[in-house]
Amino acid sequence: MRTLLGIFGLSIFMLSGCTREIGTVVLPEPAAGGSFAVTWSASAGGSIDLGQIRNTARFPLVVSNTGDREITGITITNSNPQFLADSSIDTLRPGDAFGSARIITLVAVHGTNPSGVGLAQTMAQGVNFDTLQLAGLTRDANGERHVVMMSTALRVTALLADIRLFDDTAEIDLTRPTGIETGFGVGINEILVYTVTHLMAKVVNSGNVPIYLTEYQGVNVLPERVILPNGVDSLSHLSTAVLDTRGTITIGNRLHISDDGRCYFQLSP
Numbered sequence: 001m002r003t004l005l006g007i008f009g010l011s012i013f014m015l016s017g018c019t020r021e022i023g024t025v026v027l028p029e030p031a032a033g034g035s036f037a038v039t040w041s042a043s044a045g046g047s048i049d050l051g052q053i054r055n056t057a058r059f060p061l062v063v064s065n066t067g068d069r070e071i072t073g074i075t076i077t078n079s080n081p082q083f084l085a086d087s088s089i090d091t092l093r094p095g096d097a098f099g100s101a102r103i104i105t106l107v108a109v110h111g112t113n114p115s116g117v118g119l120a121q122t123m124a125q126g127v128n129f130d131t132l133q134l135a136g137l138t139r140d141a142n143g144e145r146h147v148v149m150m151s152t153a154l155r156v157t158a159l160l161a162d163i164r165l166f167d168d169t170a171e172i173d174l175t176r177p178t179g180i181e182t183g184f185g186v187g188i189n190e191i192l193v194y195t196v197t198h199l200m201a202k203v204v205n206s207g208n209v210p211i212y213l214t215e216y217q218g219v220n221v222l223p224e225r226v227i228l229p230n231g232v233d234s235l236s237h238l239s240t241a242v243l244d245t246r247g248t249i250t251i252g253n254r255l256h257i258s259d260d261g262r263c264y265f266q267l268s269p
Contacts, residue, residue, distance in 0.1 A: 033138030034067035034094055036150035047153035054159045054209075055249040056112040056120065061085075063134065064101035065092035071148055074136035082109045082123050083130040083154065092136070106132070108156050111249030119252040123158035125208045130154040161245035162207040162254060163227075165265075167196040174254040177265070187260035191240065196267050201235045203227065212244040240266045 038048070038061055050059055065071050074089040086104040093099040107114050111122040135149045165172040172194050179193035205211050205227040215222040217239050224244075227233050235241055243255065243263040250256075255263040 033069035033140050033146060034065045034071035034092065034136070034148055035138075036071070036092075036134050036136075036148065037064045037066045038062070038132065038134070038150065038152045047155070050106075050108065050154060050156040052157045052159055053108055053110055054247050056110050056114055057108050057156075059106045059108070060103050061106050061132075062101055063089065063092065063104055065094050067138065067148075068094050069138050069140070070094055071136040071138045074134055076104065077133050077135075078130050079133070080128065080130035082121070082128060083107070083132075084109060084114065085132060089136075106154070108158075110158050111160075111252070122160060122249060122251055123156075125158055125160035125162075127155055127157050130156075159209045159248045160207045161209055161211055161243070161248040161250045162205075163211065163243070164204040164206045165194065166202040166204070168198045168202075172196070172201075178268075181266065187258060188262075188264060189258040190256060191264040191266050192256065193266045193268055196237045196269065199237050201237060201267055203233045203235060203241070205229050205231045207248070207250075209245065209248045212246065214242040214244070216240040216242070235267060237267050237269055240264065 048061075050057075063074075063076075071092045072090065074092065076085050076087055076089070078085055084107040089102050089104070091099065092102065108123070108128075109120050111120060112118075113120045130153075132152045132154055133149065134152075135147060137145055138148045139145055163174075165174060174192075174194075177192040178195045181191040181193060182189070184191070203213070206229075208229050210229070211227045212224055213227055213233060214224045215235060217236055225233065241264070243265075244261070245257070245263070247261065250263060255265075257263055
């Protein structure tokens with residue numbers, strides 16, 4: 001009997017359309033058993049683009065068995081630790097039978113804890129990749145057991161809000177404020193204080209989303225202005241800046257997001 005063939009570059013054992021010849025009679029090869037398919041949308045194909053995320057996001061993925069034998073003991077793993085998925089599926093029944101498909105949850109961890117409480121590591125801004133691998137056991141038409149595997153490429157574009165702050169040409173370390181002001185009431189957790197020696201400070205948008213800046217100079221409030229990615233703006237050395245990221249996560253030890261969704265810092269000589 002002809003040996004099983006590997007498809008997808010992995011040990012996915014599946015024979016489709018292969019034949020063997022006995023004299024002048026051509027007979028079909030026995031089917032190799034179950035096979036995996038993973039979809040997020042109808043047009044997902046062999047790889048899945050999850051689009052843009054502003055913080056930790058969840059995606060339902062459909063795992064189905066497109067073969068003719070059940071698959072058991074299915075394990076699910078991710079190559080990138082910023083991606084998490086359900087770890088196992090007991091059984092996938094074949095074809096269109098009940099239980100031939102399951103919905104698993106894929107979590108792309110980006111800045112906020114998957115539980116919803118606390119912060120987590122942010123992804124690198126821009127495109128991030130993962131490989132979702134499924135492995136299980138199936139049987140061929142002769143009852144012999146085989147490992148069936150499939151890998152699906154995933155990608156997500158992580159949006160990240162960040163700035164660089166300069167006192168003239170000297171960059172200020174945002175992770176080291178010279179002070180922290182608290183007690184401002186509901187919504188504003190804290191205002192970080194940075195010392196500057198020049199009359200104007202420079203703000204550079206180093207993230208990949210627009211940042212909306214409101215500047216308070218004493219009792220005067222300047223109109224909100226937008227700083228596009230790689231854009232530059234200036235602040236008075238006696239001002240309080242409010243940055244609105246429109247829901248995009250920041251790097252937690254650089255820009256602190258208050259309960260109202262904005263980041264606050266103050267410049268002081």
